[in-house]
Amino acid sequence: MPSIVTDRSLSETAFDRAQQLMPGGVNSPARAFGAVGGTPIFIDRAEEAYLFDLDGNQYLDYIGSWGPMILGHRHPKVIQALEAALQQGTSFGAPTAAESELAERIIDAVPSVEKVRLVNSGTEATMSAVRLARGFTGRDVLVKFAGNYHGHVDSLLVSAGSAAATLGVPSSPGVTQGTTQDTIVLEYNDVAALTATFTERGSEIAGVIFEPVVGNMGVVRPSPEFCTALQQLTREHGALLICDEVMSGFRVALGGAQQLFDLSPDLTTMGKIVGGGLPVGAYGGRAEVMDHVLPAGPVFQAGTLSGNPLATAAGSATLKLLKEDPPYERLETLTGDLERGLREAAEAAGLAHSLARVGSMITIFFHVGEVPDWQTAAECDTKRYAQFFWGMMDRGCYLPCSQYEAWFVSAAHTEENIAQTIEAAREVMKEIA
Numbered sequence: 525m526p527s528i529v530t531d532r533s534l535s536e537t538a539f540d541r542a543q544q545l546m547p548g549g550v551n552s553p554a555r556a557f558g559a560v561g562g563t564p565i566f567i568d569r570a571e572e573a574y575l576f577d578l579d580g581n582q583y584l585d586y587i588g589s590w591g592p593m594i595l596g597h598r599h600p601k602v603i604q605a606l607e608a609a610l611q612q613g614t615s616f617g618a619p620t621a622a623e624s625e626l627a628e629r630i631i632d633a634v635p636s637v638e639k640v641r642l643v644n645s646g647t648e649a650t651m652s653a654v655r656l657a658r659g660f661t662g663r664d665v666l667v668k669f670a671g672n673y674h675g676h677v678d679s680l681l682v683s684a685g686s687a688a689a690t691l692g693v694p695s696s697p698g699v700t701q702g703t704t705q706d707t708i709v710l711e712y713n714d715v716a717a718l719t720a721t722f723t724e725r726g727s728e729i730a731g732v733i734f735e736p737v738v739g740n741m742g743v744v745r746p747s748p749e750f751c752t753a754l755q756q757l758t759r760e761h762g763a764l765l766i767c768d769e770v771m772s773g774f775r776v777a778l779g780g781a782q783q784l785f786d787l788s789p790d791l792t793t794m795g796k797i798v799g800g801g802l803p804v805g806a807y808g809g810r811a812e813v814m815d816h817v818l819p820a821g822p823v824f825q826a827g828t829l830s831g832n833p834l835a836t837a838a839g840s841a842t843l844k845l846l847k848e849d850p851p852y853e854r855l856e857t858l859t860g861d862l863e864r865g866l867r868e869a870a871e872a873a874g875l876a877h878s879l880a881r882v883g884s885m886i887t888i889f890f891h892v893g894e895v896p897d898w899q900t901a902a903e904c905d906t907k908r909y910a911q912f913f914w915g916m917m918d919r920g921c922y923l924p925c926s927q928y929e930a931w932f933v934s935a936a937h938t939e940e941n942i943a944q945t946i947e948a949a950r951e952v953m954k955e956i957a
């Protein structure tokens with residue numbers, strides 16, 4: 525059971541200390557609760573679908589470490605794999621069979637991936653994929669979409685979503701004009717703008733990078749027309765299609781959003797679930813393209829801790845479980861129930877809202893009408909979201925601390941958990957309406 529939270533004093537003290545030591549008291553800005561006000565909860569430990577804070581409060585976890593924990597926290601098989609790896613040593617800087625095992629599992633799961641390179645984060649994966657697209661095509665220009673977040677890669681920090689969007693920063697100081705001048709930013713789902721851009725500059729475009737299910741401006745689904753245009757225009761003009769599945773990969777289906785929407789990108793970037801809760805990223809795609817990466821080809825990319833034995837053990841154990849005992853149907857049912865419950869609660873309270881969901885990724889936008897792009901997402905009532913967030917926190921439901929982040933349901937969540945969450949939402953929405 526999630527607990528009624530009345531005391532957060534130990535978290536507050538811990539945050540005071542952290543603020544003296546780290547910028548904003550955190551190691552990643554989304555954790556600082558800047559978009560909802562107040563101070564963050566400090567986590568002591570986690571188990572299955574629950575987080576426990578320093579004050580001993582118990583929360584039902586809807587962020588799952590922002591995506592990775594699809595099996596819930598401390599899945600016994602993942603812990604077992606980590607314990608076994610620990611006995612062998614933590615880092616060698618030399619090849620291991622464990623890397624091939626994870627690579628095999630990725631290639632087996634993701635339809636378009638023939639060869640893959642393991643890195644340490646989603647950011648590293650997208651940074652490397654962009655370099656590879658430019659190196660492979662010999663072109664400079666990159667197309668991205670407003671509200672899509674691809675990590676803190678300089679050339680991609682233009683109208684970025686996630687924390688950058690939450691903070692209302694269109695691009696970051698420290699990113700030079702020179703770095704971003706070759707990045708074109710379009711609205712998501714805007715087929716006309718994409719077509720016009722290719723008509724005008726098609727021969728200069730190295731690639732198009734996109735989130736096949738957006739999670740970083742809240743959940744936004746691509747239209748079928750948009751998917752077709754992405755696929756056809758890149759092919760026609762010799763540009764690479766880069767599917768950023770760092771969030772959607774192994775989440776909306778074992779083969780990611782590309783399986784769901786029948787996409788065949790040239791390159792795919794992965795992260796989050798692929799590391800099973802440890803730091804792993806990966807990029808892969810057509811063998812012909814991937815063989816341009818050093819030492820097979822000339823495009824430089826390296827990493828001291830890439831393919832780390834603990835990280836690959838957690839990643840392989842997670843992908844093995846997802847394949848052998850797929851949770852996707854159950855996640856669809858659970859999250860579908862959550863969607864219906866939240867809609868009914870918002871309707872009962874008379875709150876303007878719009879729900880978006882793909883599989884176990886879900887967002888309630890405080891907005892009238894569907895949200896297809898960043899322009900529309902930016903109109904949401906974020907003050908209302910902040911009230912909703914704190915009402916849910918007080919009732920032991922840990923939601924993303926921003927309107928513009930997806931909620932994640934895990935395989936460890938139960939029907940009862942979903943019912944409890946809907947009940948809490950019903951109360952909170954009545955209060956804030």
Ligand SMILES: *Cc1c(COP(=O)(O)O)cnc(C)c1O
Nearest residue numbers: 645646647673674675770771795
């Ligand atoms: C989280 C995320 C990234 C960045 O991954 P990190 O591991 O945080 O560097 C990139 N792309 C998408 C779509 C993401 O959701």
